[in-house]
Amino acid sequence: MYNRGIRGATTVNRNEEKEILDATAELLQEVVRRNEIVPEDICSVWITVTPDLDATFPAKAIRALNGWDMVPLMCSTEIPVKGGLPKCIRLLLHVNTTKGQREMKHIYMNEAQSLRPDLSGSES
Template sequence: MIRGVRGAITVTEDSNEEVLLETARLAKEMARANNIDPDTIASVIISTTTDISSAFPARAVRSIEGWTYVPVMCTHEMNVPGALEKCIRLLMHINTDKTQKEIQHIYLNEAVQLRPDLVK
């Protein structure tokens, strides 16, 4: 069974260092919270708000030890007026026996406001 694990994080500035650091932080926390081994990851889709353009967040995911061969793709979020700014979102597709209810979705920094019902 393939399940999706959602995560989002915000950055305070659009800098190469912060985008890579916070993207890696989010991916690692998603993996830790759901006990995900990189070999069970089918793919990761990363989107950023259009105000992030200093780095490819996929580079951060591929740089995590053991994640070199995980398929990762970046795209931009829709530019909706009033939407959360400087936000990086991850959708990780994993092979798992967990039910939808058992999946822990991770929202960090200002992104907690996206899904307060899922923040633990």
């Protein structure tokens, strides 16, 4: 068994609580689905947002999902790098798995696909 990291990112259009929570939940659920994992496999989740997203803690979206109440979550703000992608939510899941590092499926959605075009797109 290994502890692996799985990355994900997405963007929202507005700094509104519902939009941030919906996008966070959608991203997490896609990471979980594509990697065939369950909350019991997850050691922790680190969630970051760009400084322009301060309407809510995105961890609220994860905490509201069935089975996620015991998974440790941490929210923080990204470094405000000039020219960085705005209104971006990023996830880093630490997962117990028997899969190799190259088997992890990192998920980039919406405008965040531009961050890692090499990891975006296909279901393979």
